[in-house]
Amino acid sequence: xxxxxxxxxxxxxxxxxxxxxxxxxxxxxxxxxxxxxxxxxxxxxxxxxxxxxxxxxxxxxxxxxxxxxxxxxxxxxxxxxxxxxxxxxxxxxxxxxxxxxxxxxxxxxxxxxxxxxxxxxxxxxxx
Numbered sequence: 001x002x003x004x005x006x007x008x009x010x011x012x013x014x015x016x017x018x019x020x021x022x023x024x025x026x027x028x029x030x031x032x033x034x035x036x037x038x039x040x041x042x043x044x045x046x047x048x049x050x051x052x053x054x055x056x057x058x059x060x061x062x063x064x065x066x067x068x069x070x071x072x073x074x075x076x077x078x079x080x081x082x083x084x085x086x087x088x089x090x091x092x093x094x095x096x097x098x099x100x101x102x103x104x105x106x107x108x109x110x111x112x113x114x115x116x117x118x119x120x121x122x123x124x125x126x127x
Contacts, residue, residue, distance in 0.1 A: 022081065029078035036071045043067075056122060065123035069116050076112035080104060 043064060047054055058064055087100045120126075 026081045029074050032074040033078060036067060036074060039067055040071060059122045065119050068119050072112050072115040076108040080108040
């Protein structure tokens with residue numbers, strides 16, 4: 001037996017063997033969000049006040065700043081994976097695919113980079 005029809009193999013149709021990896025990454029980032037986001041929410045809820053000085057002092061500590069950086073990386077990557085699936089399913093024109101793929105790769109990276117740099121500046125006392 002084989003892996004599909006002869007013409008299917010010739011045309012390159014069939015499984016690309018990427019679905020399981022993408023699915024697993026999506027689930028792992030979702031679990032990461034289920035752990036990290038409640039930490040952030042509980043930490044914010046337990047603060048005595050939410051003024052600039054209190055939040056700034058809280059974010060200057062190593063554990064909250066590290067957790068927030070991990071949240072930024074995990075959340076933006078999880079969002080990128082989800083948008084990638086939508087692009088693969090719903091955009092079929094070649095011109096639209098090129099623009100969409102550029103945006104799906106640049107926007108999450110830029111957002112995460114901006115957030116990470118902001119957290120690092122606060123954590124290291126630069127802001």
